Amino acid sequence: MRTSKALELAVIAWFVTASTTAWSQTAGAASASASAQGASGTAASGATAPVGRKADRALRRRVYAAIGKDKEISAGDISVITKDGAVILNGTVTDVAQIGKAETITRGVSGVTSVTSKLTVKKPLGGM
Template sequence: MKTNKALALAAAAWFVAASTTAWSQPGEAVSASAGAQGASGIAASGAMAPAGRKADRALRRRVYAAIGKDKEISAGDISVIAKDGAVTLNGTVTEVAQIGKAETIARGVSGVTSVTNKLTVKKPFGGM
């Protein structure tokens, strides 16, 4: 019984050691090439991409929340796309004045570098 446990532990230890070595090799190659290429090597390898997407999502939520705080604008009909500080507003509002107001609110959010406003006025039922 003790021999079986010892063999199982030895096999598990070998497996962990082999897995660790196999997983560390690609990382070593990336870090070596990143060291040779500098920061551009890291960006090209995609190492910065998850942090960028996270920042884009956070900015999108902040812009959407800021627009949602304004009681005159129906934020449910507006979508916000954020990419590296550039924000795009899509969707509809009920009045022309709300288009400019939503853009002004979005520009006031920290982290926003530019705003592309693609909002349109929603026509009421009946086409008038």
């Protein structure tokens, strides 16, 4: 009987400790995010990366610029969608190799956390 009571108390203590640790991590992340946003919505120094529409637009511009620098990729047929560091590439390219190259270039852009490619190869009008 004593062993089961001690085991029960140990399990309860473990749950309380785990719950407290999880709660403090979530609260710490939320308060850090709120303080990083500040009153003006810009990131404070020491923040990992700004979030929101402005940051998404800036990241999208950086990705477009990086892809546009590569002369082998026709960037005019590629659209870029960004959301909190995640990038989706849509559109068409003229060669299969350009898909991988566009993904590699995008991954190299500062602030990109993931890349999803929905690029396809545009077939010439002759159909071959």
